[in-house]
Amino acid sequence: MTTNPVDTEEKIKEAAQRIFLEKGFDGATIRDIAEAAQINTALTNYYFRSKEKLFWLVYESLLKEALKSVQAIMDKPISVKEKLIALLDHMFEVHAQNPNQAIFFMNECRRNPQGFAEKIGINCEAMEQCFNVQFEEEVKKGIIINVSPDAIFPLIFGMIQQIFAGRELTMHLFQMNEAEFDKHALEQKRIIKEMILKYLFNE
Amino acid sequence: MTTNPVDTEEKIKEAAQRIFLEKGFDGATIRDIAEAAQINTALTNYYFRSKEKLFWLVYESLLKEALKSVQAIMDKPISVKEKLIALLDHMFEVHAQNPNQAIFFMNECRRNPQGFAEKIGINCEAMEQCFNVQFEEEVKKGIIINVSPDAIFPLIFGMIQQIFAGRELTMHLFQMNEAEFDKHALEQKRIIKEMILKYLFNE
DNA sequence: AACTAATTTAAACAAGTGTTTAAAATTGTT
DNA sequence: AACAATTTTAAACACTTGTTTAAATTAGTT
Structure with missing residues (x-):
């Protein structure tokens, strides 16, 4: 061998x-x-x-990959609406492929907030800043209702995450098998997307 | 002593x-x-x-308490809209008082789905059934848009949970202290409530 | 082929885990 | 006060944990 x-x-x-x-x-x-x-x-x-060092390697790699792909969407020369749709679809895809990621990040961030802050810190701010500026411009133009992007950004992340973080819970609460859950998840995404767009954009 | x-x-x-x-x-x-x-x-x-027996005692007591209070809301002789508002406010209050509950349930349900199913099982179905009937009636009457209550119920639970499940994550991502997070959480709730009502009800 | 460096292994280590035990302390009862 | 039952304690148990060690195996070089 x-x-x-x-x-x-x-x-x-x-x-x-x-x-x-x-x-x-x-x-x-x-x-x-x-x-x-x-x-x-x-x-x-x-x-x-050590176990800890191995863990942080995995953790950081997962975080970086996640941030990179979101960054790519945010960097595109498209409207906020298009970005939100792309973000929703992308986040959904990521979590659908690995349903454990959502709860994993929530958990490990709570277990060691300091470590998380150190790993993610700077990268995120820049991306967020870029999105915020564009968002507020569209608010001024009257395209988007008067609401802070700081409230919308985590809401979108959270809503997609929530679908999958509560996967087992939902499956057992509503007695679904995996295929039924997948269908349910897609329906959830559709509603979330419609809800957000209907809420944010004036007709 | x-x-x-x-x-x-x-x-x-x-x-x-x-x-x-x-x-x-x-x-x-x-x-x-x-x-x-x-x-x-x-x-x-x-x-x-044993540790396990103690855990299940705590787990079951938390679950029962949570279900009981939701049941109380569902049993009130009020409209779906009023129930949803009451549910949102109540869920928010529960999680605001104990931010750990959201992630705790998600986690432990995933760690042992079987155990969760056994503990919660029947109680929930009755409550859900009651809400579903009323919901579908209002859909028929044209008060609510044509959407399944099975999709809306977990969405509401999830969205409130999500605010607090991602508490540490949000705090560190957006560099908030506890007071700032509390304000952020309230704003999130306001948006979620508006979003759901705007989405579900035809004007 | 012979030697060195890198990789893999089985075994053990110390520390931490849930749990049990047997003695001590406390309580209630007569 | 004296006894029995209950509650509390310190100590140990058997087991699992992350980690280390020293020997065995393999790979690379001359």
Whole structure:
């Protein structure tokens, strides 16, 4: 059998991401990860020093990826309305592909707000600033009702997240299987989108 | 010092609720709870047999209380619009008083969906049924737009929850202190309420 | 092939976990 | 006051946790 250090490192990272997303930092054990990656327990520490360091690597990578794609939408030369629609669709897609992400971020941010702030800090401000300026311009022009973008931005993120953060809860409360939930989620997105557009834009 | 068994039991339950809400089942330890209740570690097992049994007691009590108050609103002889407003205000109040509840339920439901389903199961269906009938009547009358109550109910729960589930995240993302967040939360509620009413009701 | 460096392994470590135990302290009852 | 039952305690239990170690295996170089 050939031993490829890069492959092993990658295998651990992938498994760690999977397990951490599923169980959170507290719930996941180094042995869970090792088993998922099909490697010896000691190797996680050989490659990443500690559980915490491995976690922050996964955490940061997930955050960066998420921010980057949102940034890409915000940088497009399109109207606020188009940006919001794109943002809604994109966020939905991301969470649909990995329903654990929403609750994972909420959780880990609460478990260690400081760490989260350090990781995300600056990147987000710039993006937000850019959106805010455009938003307020359209408010002035009368395209958008008089409301602060600071209230709208988290609302949109939150509403999409909420669909998936409460996935298990919804599925068991309304006794849905996975396919039914997917349908339900799409319907939720449609309503959310209509609601936001109907609310923000004057006809 | 007088030793009152009931008080000790109650002290443990209260501390357990506080700690479980804060750290979740995985994050909380029996020693955390004992310290918070200012009692010996062994007493939690003396009174409640096991950590798991204590947890389910707290979990069920929180769930029942939450359902009961929602049920009370749903049983009132008022219109759907009035019920939705009351529901929004009530949910907001509950979560504002204890911001940890939202994320706690999401988490623990995902950690053990089966257990959640067993605890909540029947109670919820009856309540939902009652609301659904009234809702669909008003849809027929043309008061409410043509949309399923099954989509609206979780949306409202979710949107209020989302404000508080993402509390730490929002605070650090937008660099708010607690007072600023409280103001932000109220603004979020106002927008959510307006959004839902504007969306659901034909003028 | 021989040697060095890198990788992997099994085993153990110390610390923390939920839980139990047996003795001590307290309470209630006669 | 004396006894029995209940409650509380300190200590230990068995187990899991993240981490380390030292030996074994593999890869790369001359």
